[in-house]
Amino acid sequence: MAPSIESQFRTCAVTGLKVHLPAQRLILANAVAAVVFLLVGGILALLIGLTRWPAVQLLPADLYYRFVTAHGINMLVFWIVFFEVAGLYFGGAVLLNARLVQPGLAWIAFILMVAGALLTDWIVFAGKADVMFTAYVPMKADPLFYLGIILFAVGAIVAVSLFFATIIVAKAEGRTSGSVPLVTFGLLTAAIIALFTLLAGAITFIPTFFWSLGWIPTFDPGVYRVLFWAFGHPAQQVNLAAMVSVWYALTALTVGATPINEKLSRTAFVLYILFINLGSMHHLLVDPGLSSPNRIFNTSYFMYLAVLGSMIHAFSIPAGVEVAQRAKGYTRGLFEWLKKAPWGDPGFSAAALSFVIFGFLGGTSGVIIGTMQPNINVHNTLRVPGHFHATVVAGTTLAFMGLTYYVIPLIARREIVGKAWAKYQPYIYAMGIILMILGMNFSGMLGIPRRTWDISYAGAPLAVKFPESVYTTLGLVGIGAAIAVLGLLIFVGIAVASLLFGKKRA
Amino acid sequence: MSLKVPERVWWKPLGWQEKVWVTVSLVWCLVLFLMMPLWMAVGKQNNPTETYRVSPARFLETASALIEKYKVGEEKGIPIIRPPRGSDVYLVARMWQWNPILELKKGETYRLHVSSLDLQHGLSIQPLNMNFQVLPGYDYVLTLTPTQAGEYSVICNEYCLIGHHNMTGKIIVRE
Numbered sequence A: 001m002a003p004s005i006e007s008q009f010r011t012c013a014v015t016g017l018k019v020h021l022p023a024q025r026l027i028l029a030n031a032v033a034a035v036v037f038l039l040v041g042g043i044l045a046l047l048i049g050l051t052r053w054p055a056v057q058l059l060p061a062d063l064y065y066r067f068v069t070a071h072g073i074n075m076l077v078f079w080i081v082f083f084e085v086a087g088l089y090f091g092g093a094v095l096l097n098a099r100l101v102q103p104g105l106a107w108i109a110f111i112l113m114v115a116g117a118l119l120t121d122w123i124v125f126a127g128k129a130d131v132m133f134t135a136y137v138p139m140k141a142d143p144l145f146y147l148g149i150i151l152f153a154v155g156a157i158v159a160v161s162l163f164f165a166t167i168i169v170a171k172a173e174g175r176t177s178g179s180v181p182l183v184t185f186g187l188l189t190a191a192i193i194a195l196f197t198l199l200a201g202a203i204t205f206i207p208t209f210f211w212s213l214g215w216i217p218t219f220d221p222g223v224y225r226v227l228f229w230a231f232g233h234p235a236q237q238v239n240l241a242a243m244v245s246v247w248y249a250l251t252a253l254t255v256g257a258t259p260i261n262e263k264l265s266r267t268a269f270v271l272y273i274l275f276i277n278l279g280s281m282h283h284l285l286v287d288p289g290l291s292s293p294n295r296i297f298n299t300s301y302f303m304y305l306a307v308l309g310s311m312i313h314a315f316s317i318p319a320g321v322e323v324a325q326r327a328k329g330y331t332r333g334l335f336e337w338l339k340k341a342p343w344g345d346p347g348f349s350a351a352a353l354s355f356v357i358f359g360f361l362g363g364t365s366g367v368i369i370g371t372m373q374p375n376i377n378v379h380n381t382l383r384v385p386g387h388f389h390a391t392v393v394a395g396t397t398l399a400f401m402g403l404t405y406y407v408i409p410l411i412a413r414r415e416i417v418g419k420a421w422a423k424y425q426p427y428i429y430a431m432g433i434i435l436m437i438l439g440m441n442f443s444g445m446l447g448i449p450r451r452t453w454d455i456s457y458a459g460a461p462l463a464v465k466f467p468e469s470v471y472t473t474l475g476l477v478g479i480g481a482a483i484a485v486l487g488l489l490i491f492v493g494i495a496v497a498s499l500l501f502g503k504k505r506a
Numbered sequence B: 001m002s003l004k005v006p007e008r009v010w011w012k013p014l015g016w017q018e019k020v021w022v023t024v025s026l027v028w029c030l031v032l033f034l035m036m037p038l039w040m041a042v043g044k045q046n047n048p049t050e051t052y053r054v055s056p057a058r059f060l061e062t063a064s065a066l067i068e069k070y071k072v073g074e075e076k077g078i079p080i081i082r083p084p085r086g087s088d089v090y091l092v093a094r095m096w097q098w099n100p101i102l103e104l105k106k107g108e109t110y111r112l113h114v115s116s117l118d119l120q121h122g123l124s125i126q127p128l129n130m131n132f133q134v135l136p137g138y139d140y141v142l143t144l145t146p147t148q149a150g151e152y153s154v155i156c157n158e159y160c161l162i163g164h165h166n167m168t169g170k171i172i173v174r175e
Helices: A002-006 A021-052 A061-094 A103-125 A143-172 A182-213 A221-255 A262-284 A292-299 A301-327 A346-369 A383-412 A419-445 A470-501 B016-042 B056-070
Strands: A009-011 A018-020 B051-053 B071-075 B078-081 B088-094 B097-099 B101-105 B110-116 B121-126 B130-134 B138-144 B150-156 B168-174
Touching: A018 A021, A018 A061, A021 A061, A021 A103, A021 A383, A021 A470, A061 A103, A061 A143, A061 A182, A061 A221, A061 A383, A103 A143, A143 A182, A182 A221, A182 A262, A221 A262, A221 A301, A221 A346, A221 A383, A262 A292, A262 A301, A292 A301, A292 B016, A301 A346, A301 B016, A346 A383, A346 A419, A383 A419, A383 A470, A419 A470, B056 B071, B056 B078, B056 B088, B056 B110, B078 B097, B078 B168, B088 B101, B088 B121, B110 B130, B130 B138
Parallel strands: B078 B101, B088 B110, B097 B168, B101 B168
Antiparallel strands: A009 A018, B051 B138, B071 B078, B088 B097, B110 B138, B121 B130, B121 B150, B150 B168
């Protein structure tokens, strides 16, 4: 028995890790699926970004709403969750020199996720579910829309469970001992949050599916909102924990950074598990039916202790880079360590840009707009997408792009094609996103609603007039989106070309 | 290294820089948290909580009776009502209109009831940029005192199908 299992491993020439080949194939399959959905979401992003730019207003109204629906689901769910499953198999099996348990079941999970994603996309593009990512009842989509999401979620629950089992088996078989590496620990917190997030998703979408079939007569819209956001917001916190883990991984791979205090970094991850699920209340601060103490307690993640977790990482990660750089002799002045960092390595620049934009634009804007009283001036304006594009696009997506530049040589064992392009890709992408985020935030401050096709209200009976400056700020949204999508297309081009034509590594 | 199993024992005391950072962060977190209950005590503008269950039919009935009673005019077929000072005022959200147009008096306090007859809607008052969620089945009571005369636009900022960008209304505040 034992020799046959050993033959399923190879030893990585760069890291010395023992890589389980069935795990390697699954990591690649999930990562490739992720990039395909990223491409779909990216093309939609360009189209809807250019529609929000009033001077262009590219799409007709029906396609705009359809594509916003598809963009949200493809990006927030399909792209990110496929990539996270790849990340979990990497952190669970590869980093522990262990085997992935039940690769067959992992393929079933993969097939379920692909089937669910294709079913949902088919229904949305066929125009049978113009309901947005949130699908607020009593707005009703075709039952197959909900079924697709449920299939995808079941697949994801299986994948997350296999990750837990892999760690347990790795310990039981003695392939790893002591504490798991920090990156695996971070991914473990992401997986724990993912599990209760997906269960909340099941509690939301299974009754909605029954309701759409007429098996349940009514579904209270207020209850739906609480349930949906118990899925919707924690889902973004899965991305947060996974992204922070990727920051630790990328700073380790690119400059050899070591966490300066394992205890502090791990405690910060535990704070995420304990408090972050409360954040669903961010969306309900101006909803009917909820008391102020309820809102304050939950929207603050219980006295902002989850935010404290992020503040700790905000210290530990750059400090780890500084210590590693100083150890290499970059000790002149206060900032030589930063100046001499490998800014031309897309793995490093992506992590650094993701870190800075997430922290200064994403995290801060989230805390501000999630404060109870100021939320009155923010709810459902463009400031909301302005916030979450800073977290989930500039933060998570950019970090995952940076990791891909290492996944391709280390897991797919192909050289990166177009290294010169890769060097500039994170900067182009980040620049576009920053412009777009600023445009969205400024527009939202001027009252511009999100998910609205025409802000001139030309077809409305009663006229609405916004200040002229919104035409500038919405122009920023369109231009920023176009630049960011250019960065995204360069990324997809490099990834696909490297996988197909990259020189094979030994 | 973050990718490797850490050396034993990694449960080590924090350096002074870390202690300072964590302390400052924690204090700031508590300040942010306490601002919310504090503002409830001293601030003039807080999130409304008063809510009742109501069926869409019942809400429409109440609103229609008041429209009939206090109607003073019409704009583009939408009734304009001038409710008594300090009274209960009803605003109906439906695909794709805010009904009626309200004419309020500056400095008076009104209880504005909002609810939806169909889908979820977003009450967005511009250019004040004040936004509230409107749900069918829930009578959400916003106690408000207009402080500045003028015309305010009402738009919908919760997507409500294809006519969403045509859903507008108006609040007029007189001296």
